[in-house]
Amino acid sequence: MTTDYNLPLAGIRVADFTWFGAGPIYTEVLANYGAEVIRVESQARLDGLRLMHPMPPERSGINLSGYFNNFNPSKLSLSLNLRTEKGRDVALKLIEVSDVVAENFTPGTFEKWGFTYERMLEVNPDVIFVREPMQGLNGPHRDFAGFGALITPLAGVNHLSGFPERQPLGLGTNYTDYVVNPGHAVIATLAALHYRNRTGKGQLIEVAQVESSVCVIATAVLDYTANGRVQERQGNRHPHACPHGAYRCEGEDRWVAIAVYSEDEWRAFAGAVGEGWTQEKRFATLESRKENEDELDRLIEGWTGRRRAEDVMETLQAAGVPAGVVQSAEDTLDNDPHLRERGYYVYLDHPEAGRTAYDGVVARLSKTPGRLSGPAPLLGEHTESVCKEVLGLGDEAIAELVAESVLF
Numbered sequence: 001m002t003t004d005y006n007l008p009l010a011g012i013r014v015a016d017f018t019w020f021g022a023g024p025i026y027t028e029v030l031a032n033y034g035a036e037v038i039r040v041e042s043q044a045r046l047d048g049l050r051l052m053h054p055m056p057p058e059r060s061g062i063n064l065s066g067y068f069n070n071f072n073p074s075k076l077s078l079s080l081n082l083r084t085e086k087g088r089d090v091a092l093k094l095i096e097v098s099d100v101v102a103e104n105f106t107p108g109t110f111e112k113w114g115f116t117y118e119r120m121l122e123v124n125p126d127v128i129f130v131r132e133p134m135q136g137l138n139g140p141h142r143d144f145a146g147f148g149a150l151i152t153p154l155a156g157v158n159h160l161s162g163f164p165e166r167q168p169l170g171l172g173t174n175y176t177d178y179v180v181n182p183g184h185a186v187i188a189t190l191a192a193l194h195y196r197n198r199t200g201k202g203q204l205i206e207v208a209q210v211e212s213s214v215c216v217i218a219t220a221v222l223d224y225t226a227n228g229r230v231q232e233r234q235g236n237r238h239p240h241a242c243p244h245g246a247y248r249c250e251g252e253d254r255w256v257a258i259a260v261y262s263e264d265e266w267r268a269f270a271g272a273v274g275e276g277w278t279q280e281k282r283f284a285t286l287e288s289r290k291e292n293e294d295e296l297d298r299l300i301e302g303w304t305g306r307r308r309a310e311d312v313m314e315t316l317q318a319a320g321v322p323a324g325v326v327q328s329a330e331d332t333l334d335n336d337p338h339l340r341e342r343g344y345y346v347y348l349d350h351p352e353a354g355r356t357a358y359d360g361v362v363a364r365l366s367k368t369p370g371r372l373s374g375p376a377p378l379l380g381e382h383t384e385s386v387c388k389e390v391l392g393l394g395d396e397a398i399a400e401l402v403a404e405s406v407l408f
Contacts, residue, residue, distance in 0.1 A: 007034025021177030023104035079380030136208035148174025
């Protein structure tokens with residue numbers, strides 16, 4: 001395996017048993033900063049993300065999912081049948097020579113395979129074992145399984161998302177899988193690596209996904225703790241800003257977000273809009289604007305609805321008012337001049353999916369910048385090379401394991 005020693009995690013090997021979102025996004029960050037991440041996959045039970053759209057038009061297959069590919073660049077793929085004893089032996093060899101072992105399976109799966117932390121310590125005393133159980137390794141709900149779609153409501157996020165007169169909407173995506181839990185797992189891993197550098201000792205990391213996720217509603221929890229008040233859904237509104245919302249603009253499904261927090265910003269807004277209603281007494285203060293918020297939003301949308309979202313944004317920003325286009329995926333990928341100039345999206349050539357866009361590195365280090373070293377792997381693309389170069393298996397041993405459907 002080749003290593004780029006200009007990257008901060010060069011020399012770190014990760015045995016990646018994760019799947020779907022929270023786990024692979026976490027290990028993606030490690031891979032993009034130089035760690036050698038070896039994804040352990042199986043044809044006997046595919047990562048469900050490999051089967052999900054989007055895929056290239058009129059094509060389907062286990063290597064074509066844009067969803068899967070975007071979360072797994074810069075990684076190697078070892079296809080291994082963990083339902084067999086010899087497959088588990090191979091996995092244990094990989095654990096023995098890895099710095100970090102990561103998993104986010106249904107609770108009990110690793111124990112069923114015999115991969116307890118204690119067993120890992122027998123073959124690798126300084127291993128760092130990262131687990132992302134949904135609700136932790138102990139407690140009354142330790143055996144519960146679920147993805148971000150379940151974790152988000154459990155963590156209280158859905159209760160605050162949507163409009164007050166409607167049922168909770170959530171965020172329209174498995175938010176915790178993409179942002180909170182992978183980020184916390186990365187931070188914990190870096191801390192454990194730092195600790196190991198100082199002491200020579202590894203450790204078990206438990207990222208209970210519900211606990212990791214509940215921190216995003218900290219303000220609501222504090223409000224309840226201090227004031228006994230249970231915050232409710234407010235749509236796009238904010239208790240300390242007015243106007244604060246998304247307003248329809250000219251064109252199909254075009255919107256602009258506007259936020260006015262201070263009286264200075266309101267005066268700037270009124271000057272930029274230039275409409276007589278902005279001078280009315282009922283809109284003179286934050287308190288009075290909040291009392292007449294429905295009417296204010298109607299009037300603002302009457303003004304924005306006759307203009308392009310980009311023009312509204314530029315007019316208000318020039319006046320010092322926070323405003324931004326509510327961008328679609330097309331806007332973000334193709335039409336955002338700032339992201340394009342900075343080169344955030346990286347285009348890579350995948351052997352089956354073709355040339356496609358990938359998310360870029362999440363932070364740019366001046367001395368040790370991250371990078372995407374290659375597209376997401378084909379299933380089992382690196383099985384032979386990992387077995388030879390990492391595990392030290394010979395051709396005869398590999399052929400025997402393939403014949404016995406241990407390797408694919």
